[in-house]
Amino acid sequence: METGKVNPSFRLEQSGITGVKTVHYNLLEHDLINAAVRRGEGEVGRGGAFLVTTGKHTGRSPLDKFVVREASVEDSIWWENNKPMSPEAFAVLKADMLKHVKGSEMFVQDLYGGADPEYRLNVRLVTELAWHNLFIRHLLRRPELEELETFTSEFTVLNCPSFNADPARHGCRSETVIAISFEEKLVLIGGTSYAGENKKSVFSILNYLLPAKGVMPMHCSANHAPGNPKDTAVFFGLSGTGKTTLSADPSRVLIGDDEHGWTSESTFNFEGGCYAKTIDLNPKAEPEIYATTSKFGTVIENMVYDPYTKELDFQDDSLTANMRCAYPLHYISNASETSIGGYPRNVVMLTCDAFGVLPPIARLTPAQAMYHFLSGFTSKVAGTEKGVTEPQPTFSTCFGAPFMPRRPEVYGALLRDKIAEHGADCWLVNTGWTGGAYGTGSRMPIRATRALLHAALDGSLKDATFRTDPNFGFEVPISVDGVSDVLLDPRRTWDDKAAYDAQAAKLASMFAENFGQYEPFVGEDVLAAAVKAA
Ligand SMILES: Nc1ncnc2c1ncn2[C@@H]1O[C@H](COP(=O)(O)OP(=O)(O)O)[C@@H](O)[C@H]1O
Ligand SMILES: C=C(OP(=O)(O)O)C(=O)O
């Protein structure tokens, strides 16, 4: 049986998937919700949001992600970062997964990855779960109805959480698998229901394809000044550093919250929706995102709620701290209609420094920006275990190593050239701890971060007086309207200055030790800008 709308000459069989009993093509939100309820996948919540839980996997599984080692990609994949899967193992995995879906009910969405028609990728997502179809319909970009009639895809993602991989047969590590074949133009996902795998798979594909077209793919959010798309800013950052929160700034126009391309003249969103964290979401600090949690069709993933009133509990992290909501961009009132801005005038690198060492904002030279891009520093607070207060440093190159199929030098060179060509101003912003490290200090107030960003993006910060940070070498403003001078200088926020100096020296050493691997690939200017071990 078939329902929905599809190009009649591009049915599921044309994607190589046969024997599926019931296929739903490009269902709209209400029918996806109807199907998901019928199938017992979740329930309708306040305002028509859709409530789901994902069981064991409440976050991505980077260790279970593979790239198929095919001859045509052998020389271009960064194998030290991407686990190889043999073409033979992939063939068995594919055959087993195709067998698994025979006789089943599947949901198909034909979507674009990329707001710029010149660079977009046509993708077909085939999902076992109706709510995954709803999720990806929010997250990617929807063709017009008449475009669907002739739509064919360039890549297929088959996502089947009930399929458990077998390490012995499939050359993987566990029952969870995310395998990308660039030759077959196929991604196979099994053994996890975490929705984020769907969107990050498409991101990984674009990260491979776009550099060859001269486009810099970026793990960043983006927004622009009201009425002026030419005044665009991008915000690089690893998970939890504030891309989603800070891009949804009521005083700027939202382009997107997670993945963008930088072309010779524009910044374009790969996506058409957002995927926000909801833990401790504060309606005063983040009213726009908060409001989406009770809008029709918003997918609420892994949140605890009252079974009677369906009221969401934003504090209860008993399922996971990575609780999320997914919604289309137009649910944020000041979102761009095109999802395209000008090339970035400002490049912001976000970091969540739980050591409490980095200043809330610093100005970077192009060489320092390269250094921080290749370093990709952030930190994670040490889980929820009692008594564990030591933050975990993370260096994830390009602010997104798990999604980068190519070597960091490829993305680094693109960024260097783009910054030079477009004369972008670069900033490092610490959204992490102030007044001490995690355990002693507190998280940077969102309003302070926003005030500093406003000053950077409207150009006024350039006129400030700067000091040079003795450990990191970048310039830090001494005084900015709306923010206390003390906050701008992390050492002054610590009661124990000697403890600050020790912590700063420790962090500088971590940077220096990590950067050794990139020294052979960077120019003299970046080497000179490198942080020196204390
Ligand atoms: N100063 C700050 N800047 C940005 N986010 C902050 C700040 N203080 C606290 N937060 C919280 O940190 C989290 C940032 O996460 P998010 O914006 O989803 O990051 P990303 O999109 O980069 O993964 C949010 O839960 C936000 O409420
Ligand atoms: C969607 C994700 O990205 P982020 O946490 O950066 O928003 C993710 O990591 O699954």
Ligand SMILES: [Mn+2]
């Ligand atoms: Mn985000």
